[in-house]
Amino acid sequence: MLDAVLLDWEGVLADTGAARRDALLRALADEGVSSTVAAYDACCAGLDVRSAAAAAVRAAGCDDAPFAEIVALRAARAFTERVAEGFSLTPGAMDFVTGAAHRTRVAIVTQAGRAETELALRSAGLEEAVATVLTVDDVTDPPPAPALVQRAVTHLARLRPARANRVVVMTHTAPALRAARSAGVRTLAVGAPAHVAAEADGAVDELCGLTLDTVVALTGGVPASTGR
Template sequence: MIEAVLFDFNGVLVDDEPQHCWALQRVLADEGITLTREQYYAHYLGLDDRTGFVEAYRRAQRTLTTEVLKHLVEKKSKLYLELVSTSLRMVAGAPEFVRDAGRQFRLAIVSGALRREIDAVLSRTGLAGDFETIVAANDVPRSKPDPAAYLAAHDALNQRRPIALDRCVVIEDSLHGLEAARSAGMPCVMLTTSHPSQTLQGRGAALVWESLDGHRANEFAGL
């Protein structure tokens, strides 16, 4: 029986993957590295910024120092926050679904975004107080598809009140996130906000939804 819902953030609660893509493209372009939209959605979606920049430099056969990496992450975050300050949009049905789920389950956010980015968005949506715990990129040493972030969220929930791994359901939009959830031993519901449904079929998702709109948390009863 499901007891907790663990939400990814970008592409699940907030419809901001295009802003993340553009900000990453802009920062990499300033470094002489080209990133197409197709490459972003195929290889970078679901990665935290640190891992994304490391991967971009690896593919470009460029050396990336720790100091430069820190600068790039800060630069992208600033661009992203500027973008969402004027173009913030929630995933269809997200606020209603969060409030419905909160009446039945414990809630958490597990994201590759920086904590300040999550806090900035939540403060504008009225959802900041709905989540028992938040795990951001700053909180774990490894990005999805590693299960570290989902295991950290489970640990935080479990310390407050015991809960089994398989009683936490994940909602994701990226293939890296799906892999992380499954590696953590948690069922995963996939949204088609970033990948078409045919891409998600046969990959082990418990359910595939177009968005959160029209869905209720009691649909997790059979998981």
């Protein structure tokens, strides 16, 4: 069996894409920068909030790092407020996480911030099923650098083995998939477009009906050398 499953709650356990986009567009507008949904999709989709803010500010013709940080802080605050109002888990998310947690360790590894992630897990009632939480706030290099995944694997290995070839990252963005592959773990794309899913070891459209055994099969099976 797998040593761990690492999940990004955004886009996998909850569909937050529109809320994340609207929060950044609102932050830009509050700072006097005009942008559009099309511009966001072209340069910001799939990025963490700081990288997305920097990309949006550059696209608007203003390469100003301190200003981009202000926009990022505004966007993060607006997004957290939206999460606090309530959100729905994707179909099958609760069953998959609770079922997987009975057989292996489930960790949240996300490009979202810690405050919004912990709020989301509390609101969804998933805190008890999650062994650990690693967010973009815990590293200096966001995806596609592998630091976030590497840190999660190292943290889990402090208690018992977490071997890279027996760890699967489940996410839906190209930067996160590339980061996971760079860290040497297996990958499963969830609800990702075909061109993104092609970068993963396996892919599914949704979590509904998904089991840990299916995750193993889709990502290459249990390594034969383990004898298990």
